[in-house]
Amino acid sequence: MTSRRAVVQDLAWTTVLSVVVLGPLLIGSGYWLFGDMVFVPHQPWKDGWLGLDGAAPRAVPMDALVSLLTQVVPGSVVQRVLLVGAFLVGGLGAGRLVGAHGALARAAAISLMLWNPWVHDRLMLGQWAILAGYFLLPWVAVTALRAARDLRRGLPPLWVALTLAAVCSPSSGLMAVLVALVLGAGPLRRTTAVASAGLVANLPWLVPSLVASGSTLSTDDVFGAFGARAETSGGTMLSLLSLGGTWKTSIVAPERTSLLIVVLAAGLSAVALLGLRHSRWPADSRSEPVPRLALLAALCLGIAALPTLPGGEPLLETLGRWVPSLAVLRDSQRYLAPAVLLLLPGIAGAVTWARAQVRPGREAMVAVAGALVIAPMTLLPSLAWGSLGDLQRTTYPDDWSAVTDLVGDDDTTVVLPWQGSYRGFAWAGRRAVLDPAPRLLPGRVLIDDRVFVDDVVVPSEDPALVRITAALAVGDPDLTGPALRAQGVRWVLVEKGMPTGPVPSGATAYDGPALMLVDLGEPPAPAAASGGSGRAAVIVGDLLTLVLQLCMTCVTLWTRICESRWEATRRCESLGGDPA
Amino acid sequence: MNIIISAVVGGILATAALVGGVQAAQGGDQKPVQADRLYSYSDQ
16 A cells, blocks of 8 residues: 555645646636637536437547536636646556655656656647546556456456546547456456456447447548657657657647657657566565566557558458447557556666665766656656647637527537538637537537548548538528528527638528527427437446446445555554554 | 766756757747648638
């Protein structure tokens, strides 16, 4: 059990790093709105947040959680709490994973956990939920290793960690299950228990994806378009070995385009691998975790690099035609995340080794230990202070609240421009951001879900959206209005400042500087949601996960309390005192 | 020995800080920005 003093030390260092990264968001009002990071003041409840609308689940059930939280506190507060909380969880988890080491070694592990190219890239992509899932991985590892030692006491906390990771995003849930299976699997009984926990934890998104009858996933060309990429002439593998290599080159940190920096960062990974010889584990570890962590890292590196390997992309494309769900692997660099779990004990071991070398005549070895603590920050200064002040806070124009008041809970709204889901609002600094309309407006909000990247257009997944595309393609405003009404659409929201194409004819219900709302009139029939036949299955899955999560949380807390009391009693007895 | 260790560690850190810091300070001009159609829409 990690001492309270160690927790305080880890928390202090984690807080420092978190504030340095997220500082600009914390010192004022407004939102960080960029990439996939969309928070709104008040996110109305919709069935889609739980995947009950038949659409393919993307932010299920995280959107449900955020919606519930914004019923109580403003979205700007929720954003800050979730981001800071995620960083704190990640830092403390890294400290716990290497808890058998000293303070400086734990600080090095925390630095590497919170401050690396993978974290930078995901933050710049706005993938805050995936980042939160990543920060839970050390806890999944800690609890999986504990389950491997003692299944009865280790399974409940592992269950809790797996469910929390799955809540963040489907890919986070999958990565957590991979970590749990590699680190926690063993005899049949234990493997079955861990796999069952992983399965139940992921039911909230797994069931909707299985019953989403109306959705179609396409894997054509996506693995190449979203596959890992080289940042320098050093190649993709060098980037991946240093935890970089995102597909989206425009958000790569400027210093990561320097071959020297990427080589040094890969060198830091190499030092961590060498340091594994000096990693320390709890005394009751039945087996050395390093081989399992190495297997996990190799698997993750393989997944991340697969689209870039000879024959990798065609293989994935072929498999994707048989199993469209493989589209979840398209952003391959994302799956590099669990590999950091191998580097954490390694860097801690390297620091421990350097500290052990300090002796008369070699006092400077303490500088080696200190250098390993600050190396991640030195090699990636762009992560500091919101990408060195590049990430500005912004606020929603008043137009948004005005149109929100006009749209009813049962209405269907089409959002223009109808070209992808990302926008470049003037009021958000033209930085690309996922359209906030579906999270701001009540009712059913339809946006174009096609993704345009390089020369690839990832087609729409929802047949209803394909029909809207066809209706808008007519072009004549007098014809598109009735065509949309026939699809059950009442409102057309026009986001100004971008080319929108012809706006369907209708009554202008609101016209402001940023938005225009056109009323097409009451549709003849409400828009039919695609799918929905598996609604009962989704609800059963959610309830099963929720109830078991509550039970496992209670068991974990109770076990923790009992262990603390037993520890206190043992300490008192050893001192000859009265435990009471 | 202390001098050698200090020189090596200090040299690596100083080089990394100098190269990384200069690149980061120069910002987007140094980015290998490709025609990124996903976000190029927002540049229109």
